[in-house]
Amino acid sequence: MKIIVPIKRVVDYNVKVRPLGDQSDVDLNNVKMAMNPFCEIAIEEAVRLKESGTASEVIAVTVGKSDSQEQLRTALALGADRAILIESDSLLEPLGIAKALANVIEAEAPQLVILGKQAIDGDNNQTGQMLAALLNYSQATFASEVVIDGDSASVTREIDGGLQTIKVSLPAIITTDLRLNEPRYASLPNIMKAKKKELDIKPVAEMGIDTSPRMELLSVELPPTRQEGIKVESVEELVSKLTNEAKVIS
């Protein structure tokens, strides 16, 4: 079985992102970049399926600028066999990303596509579901457990009230939630080996698909700040403040 894992280069989760001075966009000058955390979980799941003998090949794919090769190399160091960069001069919206990924997936014909449930930059939570729609594949989002069984997969999903298990026919799109697995770290020998693995570059402009933006970013601002509170000295004082001042308990 062949597995494709789309990944994304994002601002490292430890960075506090701020608007540019003119509020036209976020300020991404000189910030640390990393692979989106949910994508690391997706790579890990695919690599485990390969290690258990279920999968034969794991291909990491991303849609982005040339610098996204860095995250593809990380994916290769974590165990992906080869990588494809769908190169774009500008950062695409989720719909455009899904169209570009669909183009590669149609050519590669994998049985499974595993990707993160959301990227921590735009917090959109869209790409996997859109990809499933464009390819007319089944979808299992927010997965906490994946069991492959012949030509279908049984997937346990994290839903608001608890857990739901569904059976999806392959090929399927699975998006990862936090508890699916705990991703490994890349070892130094594997990082060295990853440099020699195959990394193809396909310009998105040559795919003949419409990835033009549908949205305009009008402004980016800081959220309203909360007024600074006070420290109380004791539980007794806390209860008194909540009862008499804030009036939120009685």
Added chain:
Amino acid sequence: MSVLVIAEHDNTQLKPATLNTVAAANVIGGDIHLIVLGHSCQTAAEEAAAIEGIDKVLLADDAAYENQLAESAANLIKSVSNDYSHILAPATTFGKNVLPRVSALLDVQQISEITEVVSDDTFKRPIYAGSCIATVKSNDAIKVITVRATAFDPVSANGGSASIDSINADGVSELSSFVGEEIAKSDRPELTAASIVISGGRGMQSGDNFHLLETIADKLGAAVGASRAAVDAGFVPNDYQVGQTGKIVAPDLYIAVGISGAIQHLAGMKDSKVIVAINKDEDAPIFQVADYGLVADLFNALPELSDQL
């Protein structure tokens, strides 16, 4: 202009987030229709028809929609989409699962988790875990939108008398099927609907210690939540998680216990009316957003708090 709101329900009752989503539709304006898709869900449809300000309810009652799986649900919603300028769903795991699929079928770029309607094509939404608020304008013919429930006050569940029009199943897919579910049973209110939430973090040290929070929750009629750190450590299930990648809550009172206050957690609770932080580290970032901070060992403070309530 007319707005289609996708109702969330369990075939018996509407989920409260539907009322907040209708509130966002009200700000957009125009006729508002609700679609209820499910099986043996007549009571949910009747509840939908009673919501204030609804003009019509579309009811798709068919065994194919019993579990509201994304493939069939998206095809059905697409089939009725031509009549609408906007399609809205709550930004719950249900809405997040189904709506992007609808959006791609319509060749539309969805606008996720809006917190404000600026005009019928312009919306505000948090990005980067709520570190920034983006104002975006959609140029698509149909606007496909998920709504952050906590950002809109719910409309009244009564006072409406909309007609209920039955529609037939359309585009039923057999790509996926329902196997089972484990829904946590609790006498406490649902996390996203509770007026008081008490959450624990890594400082709780174990899942067993969450009973200290539960005792207080039961006295206050509160829901119990957790930080991602507590979920990752295996103390509590994922549906407890409050934050960027979990649930968004905005109760009247949020009590954060043993939670340091990473931006990813703040993203899920910083719109709460009153925030209390109990942490033994006086430099913990959670104190920067807390209205009332108590620097104390939670293992002393929680039993004391319980006694005084």
